[in-house]
Amino acid sequence: MMIGLVIFLVLLMSLGLFRHRYGAKPVVAGVRHGERVPHDAEFELYANGFSHCSRKTMLALAERDITFAxxxxxxxxxxxxxxxDKDYLRINPNGLIPALVHKGVPIIDSDEIVNYITTQLGSHSEDVTSLEIPERHRFWIEKCRLDSLDPMGGIDTHLGACIPGLTLPLFAVMMQSVSFSALIRGLALHNDRKRVMFFVMARLLGPERVVTVKPIRTLIERSRSAVALHLRELERHLAESEGPYLTGSEFGIGDSALSVVYLRLEEAGWLDLVCPHREFPLVRKHYDALRTRRSWEVLLDAYPPRVAEAAEKLGELATNKTTKMAGLFFL
Ligand SMILES: N[C@@H](CCC(=O)N[C@@H](CS)C(=O)NCC(=O)O)C(=O)O
Known part of the structure; x- marks a missing residue:
């Protein structure tokens, strides 16, 4: 009994030391002054084409005509x-993406990166005349923020906080092709084990059953109701500006924060349900206008094929009236 307890405590301490030495750690968002990391290009963006936050930064760089690796x-x-991975944690000890490396100096957190690109770098594009971010754009950038420590906190005030909940069904489908060993590594090293636990549950239960787990279902339903209210506010703002963009005919950086929200709602199967054309004509026009911009190509180029496959599979589950998934989408 005593020996068992000692072994348990030793194992627990070893895991703690292992996490402390090799795991992710919270650090303050922004420019990591004084840090230098290896780099080849002036701008290097560490990102993933499926990551909502990465997409914001890719669009911001493309809109500013900044070439990046x-x-x-x-x-x-x-x-x-x-x-x-060890090399990535040197750039961003949080273990989250995106991170921009500018001349070897890391900048972390998507909104900090967008702010840096927009206000600190000057204009690389002839069309861009002002470095000030207008109030309406700042409003929507803030509304679309995804908190690093509590991504689903503030669903009622932040459109960005509704995104993880609404992506849970898609995440669950994607988990089916992930190995358990990859998930266990996450449990050992991730800064936020709640995030990893959801993925473990989704892997074990499968997409159809995991969405019936009460707290998960409640979170998805709350996110769905809140998103509709945020979109109503947006529809009003677009009516005031006379569109197609937030402040009229000129595109601004707040528009790209919203475009990645639309893309996520679309790939996760929600767009037509929470934002139908007849109720949200201006929001839909906004999305259409954003998709025709040249910057959109950067998202298409980086789009991982397995996301498209998972989105298709989710679409099949959600529209097959006999599945539990359909019950979630078509209440
Ligand atoms: N506030 C951060 C949030 C970063 C974040 O949560 N990134 C997600 C992708 S959008 C991530 O890295 N997830 C990886 C994980 O949780 O393991 C930002 O805006 O960059």
Whole structure:
């Protein structure tokens, strides 16, 4: 009995030491002044084409005509925790993407990166005349924020906080092709074990059963109701600006924060349900306008094929009236 307890405590301490030495750790968002990491290009973006936050930064760089080296980092959804690799943790000890490396100096957190690109770098494009981010754009950038420590906190105030909940069904489908060993590595090294636990549950239960687990279902339903309210506010703002963009005919950086929300709602099977054309004509026009911009190509180029496959599979489950998934989408 005593020996068992000692072995348990030793194992627990070893795991703690292992996490402390090799795991992700919280660090403050922004420019990591004083840090230098190896680099080849002036701008290197560590990102993943499925990551909502990465997409914001890719669009911001493309809109500013900044050439960057794209460094793909795997997420567990695309196969493994590349975010927890030793070399990546040197760039972002949080173990989250995206991170921009500018002349060897890391900048972490998507909104900090967008702010840096927009206000600190000057204009690389002839069309861009102002470095000030207008108030309406700042409003929506803030609304679309995804908190690093509590990504689903503030569903009622933040559109961005509704995104993880609404992506849970898609995450669950993607988990089916992920190995258990990759998930266990996440449990050992990730900074936020709640995130990893959901993936473990989804892997064990499968997409159809995991969405029936009460707290998960409640979270998805709350996110769905809240998103509709945020979109109503957006529809009003677009009516005021006379569109197609937030402040009228000129595109601004807040527009790209919203475009990645639309893309996520679409690939996760929600767009037509929470944002139908007849109720949200201006929001839909906004999305259409954003998709025709040249910057959109950067997202298409980086789009991982396994996301498209999973989105198709989810679409089949959600529209097959005999599945539990359909019950979630078509209440
Ligand atoms: N506030 C951060 C949030 C970063 C974040 O949560 N990134 C997600 C992808 S959108 C991530 O790295 N997830 C990996 C994981 O949780 O293991 C930002 O805006 O960059």
């Amino acid at each position: 794209y460094r793909h980092v795997d997420l567990i959804e695309t196969g493994r925790y590349g975010t927890l």
